Amino acid sequence: MELVRSHVLVCGGTGCSSSHSEQIIEEFEAQIKKNGLDSEVKVVKTGCFGLCALGPVVIVYPEGSFYSMVQTEDVAEIVEQHLLKGRIVKRLLYKETIEEDNIKSLNEVDFYKKQKRVALRNCGVIDPENIDEYIAYDGYKALGKVLTEMTPEQVVETVKASGLRGRGGGGFPTGIKWAFAAAQPEGQKYVLCNADEGDPGAFMDRSILEGDPHSLIEAMAIAGYAIGANQGYVYVRAEYPIAVHRLQVAINQAKEYGLLGDNIFESGFSFDLELRLGAGAFVCGEETALMTSIEGHRGEPRPRPPFPAVKGLWGVPTILNNVETYANIPVIFLNGVEEFTSIGTEKSKGTKVFALGGKINNTGLVEVPMGTTLREVVYEIGGGIPNGKSFKAAQTGGPSGGCIPASLIDTPIDYDSLIAIGSMMGSGGLIVMDEDTCMVDIAKFFLEFTVDESCGKCVPCRIGTRRLLEILERITSGKGTLEDIDQLEELCLSVKSSALCGLGQTAPNPILSTLKYFRDEYVEHVVDKKCRAGVCKALLSYKIVADKCKGCSLCARNCPVNAITGEIKNPYTIDQDKCIKCGVCMNNCKFGAIVKE
Amino acid sequence: MKSLADLEAIRQKTINKVNLRNENEGDTRIVVGMATCGIAAGARPVMQAFVEEIQKRNLNGVYVSQTGCVGLCKFEPIVEVYLPGKEKVTYINMTAEKAAKVVNEHIVNGNVISEYTIGNLE
Known part of the structure; x- marks a missing residue:
């Protein structure tokens, strides 16, 4: 029997593979051999651990040390320090596992604490090819x-x-x-x-x-x-x-x-x-x-x-x-x-896996008991919204699902509660959106997807989704009218009731749910010609605040279309007809004198 | 594979190889000091002897881990044994032969070998 005292588990899922976990495995094997540990340490390529945002992920057992964002250069250090001398390389540990110099068990970390892994029970534990x-x-x-x-x-x-x-x-x-x-x-x-x-x-x-x-x-x-x-x-x-x-x-x-x-x-x-x-x-x-x-x-x-x-x-x-x-x-x-x-709610038993993405700290894969609230998933497991922004909505169910607004963040996640609020469980995509997300633009994004993916067999889906997209394009480009919004809603309902298959029947859901919870944003786009999230380019304009502008000319020199003119040491101005709204001027301004509105 | 017994045989054969990855409360941990001082004093053969002995006896829930220098370099190789619910026992000046004995007497039968422990010094 081989003498194995330690297992090095390296994530071989798609997320970590794309951040070079294959090379990390090779490097581990090479370094382990170099240090003469190849008979006692085993390298195992496993499936996804769930914390994709921190990949590539490496776990060393029996200590259970969770190393995140490991680079090939770090491997030699882990082998020489941890595997040979038993000194855990704290620098590379997932920071949540370190608390006042103590190393916590992985199961105690917020990301895993609230999870219950049933469908994912073996992911990240076994070698899937064995x-x-x-x-x-x-x-x-x-x-x-x-x-x-x-x-x-x-x-x-x-x-x-x-x-x-x-x-x-x-x-x-x-x-x-x-x-x-x-x-x-x-x-x-x-x-x-x-x-x-x-x-x-x-x-x-x-x-x-x-x-x-x-x-x-x-x-x-x-x-x-x-x-x-x-x-x-x-x-x-x-x-x-x-x-x-x-x-x-x-x-x-x-x-x-x-x-x-x-x-x-x-x-x-x-x-x-x-x-x-x-x-x-x-x-x-x-x-x-x-x-x-x-x-x-x-x-x-x-x-x-x-x-x-x-x-x-x-x-x-x-x-x-x-x-x-x-x-x-x-x-x-x-x-x-x-x-x-015993897991889950009365009508939804067991757990559900979600792919957590969008504006969230812990992008990755989570499995929670049915009935867990959206708040727990976003704030406790997901670690909240990056950069101190506030939660605006979550999108579940992909192109067939809908948005859950911040006011409903305490909704328990199960089949029936989600349908009751106009979304759906979907296969498990959960996209978190912050205040910088335009809800009309999100609806447009999903409609672009369904228009592309419609097979064309039935008319409601082939032509209906195309018309829906055209109306959304009108609204986001500032040419929409209030009648457009009414028409949008009516068309949504007829596509929903007449399309042949699930794709067409659910395609209007992203529009219907955003209309339901964010109608004021649609109206704003149409009436005030404004996009409050600053996403819809046609409704944006970049302006130079004269009081703050020092007249350094940096913006003018960077403008790709020469839309900015002025005299040195005097406030510059942007010619709105020429401006293509690329935002380069704002990113470059040293004085915060350029704003978009 | 013909029967459930065949399946169980494979399970038993592999379970010890993967058990290492489960964190259980009731596990026994054998921690070998593997800082420079420990390695110089011969901690590696000691550790290997532990691993070998555990596997020879097919012991479940017993893991060998390493640690750094505990500050008593002259007594290296030092090995600490943590049995569930018991006080930690520290063995000093370990050798491969002593390691095999510790597994036999202490881990399996629960009798601390006092003459190898640090307490025996005083």
Whole structure:
């Protein structure tokens, strides 16, 4: 047995990989070898720890030292000081873990304290490319239990009793979905996984695929047993190369161990799993479009019913669940329904993973019990808003969701509370906005996205979203009228009620929710021709405050369009007709004499 | 893999390799002084002996960690043993052979080897 006394865990998620964690791993291996520690220290590449803002992240066990923002140059120091001599390199520790010279346990840090990691239980703990480590953390035990001790009906009943709801956004009860498919006559059925995570700013599913791919495989096999399917497909976007690679490695390992394939655990049940790569169209996250795409056609949705549980992939009964939904399944069977239902609220059980982004200190991945308030997520876990700015709104659910204004920050996050206030849970993107964010501009941003991503099959979505965007463009460029706002609202409602699939039906949500809570900003853009956040360029003007201007000419020399003129030592002026509002003058002024309004 | 027993066998085989990453209240910690003085006095073989012995005996929840100089350089290699709920025990002038004995007597059977401890000096 190898003599391992210390583990160096390096995050190999996409966030940390893009800040060169691969090189850090290589450097660790080289330095450890150089110091003759290679037989006693093991370097492990894991999935995401969640604190992406502080990447690359390295944790050294058994001490549990959490090093953040590690550079390749720092590695030699960690190896020589910490691994060889046992002196923790305080300089590189995550500053929240140091309190008056004492080093706190990671679980005591604000970022992790309020979290409850169920779906992410193994992310950042195991080596995702090593099936043995997954098994060591009770992996495949749930599958074994299900196949040897339970009937398919009991499996469906257990999932029903757990109250688990779809984590992809809709919140449909998973057990009921499974029951529909299980009730179909015997024959070919399919189990699908939706790993086509397309919302801007969302990366929950990617992190699970990268950090714990086996949990997905295990859950899909359980689902296959429950509904009587022997084949599964994971539809994953090709833009997730690390996730695709690790998932493929995991599938191969599971096949090698006989955990996928024929006669699993000698139960007579056979299940196989394959990957299908998507080209990254947002609409392919919609279930019927996803199945059309797997069949080899252009990814376009079709009307429902028939629902996939009755007529899905290649016309046979199919269930489709999201990655995070599946990640919860093994836990339900391992720890029991009671433990799972003890987390969360009455109608939303368990936890939810959020990708925290935007104007927030701790950008990253968090998992909290359902019912946690937005305030707790933003201020306690997220560490608040940078630069002392104030919280204006949070956007959940991506292009299908809505904004939650500051006045509703104490809303508990669960499916029903969010829908009640005009937003939705969505797949878990949570974008925080501060006072510098223009709500009309945000609505425009999401509409640009849906206009781009509309597949064009139905008229309300193809033409309706385009018209919505045009109205928003008029408003942000100062050419809008009050009638435009009324028309915008009316058109939103008709697109919502008439579009073919979820993409079109939810596309107006960003507009509707900003209209609901920030209508005064729309009116301001139209009537006063003002953008209070200073985002909409057409409504801005840069001015020189004569009292403060020393006439140094710096602004005039930097202006790319020569819009600023004046005489040395006298106040300068900006020619508004020439100004392109690039802001260079304001950034360069040494006296704060230039303002935008 | 054919049965749940096969799965359990893999779990048992791997669990000790990953247990290191869990922070549990009831863990036993063996801390070896590994400052310059400790290393010079031969702390590395001592530490390796601890690791080897723990693995040989397949002990769960026992970790070897390092620390800096505690200021008693002439007694290095110094090893501190923290059993859950017990006072810390400090062993001095350690060797690889003594380390194996400490694991056997103290960690497994709970009997402090007084003659190796710092208290024995007085």
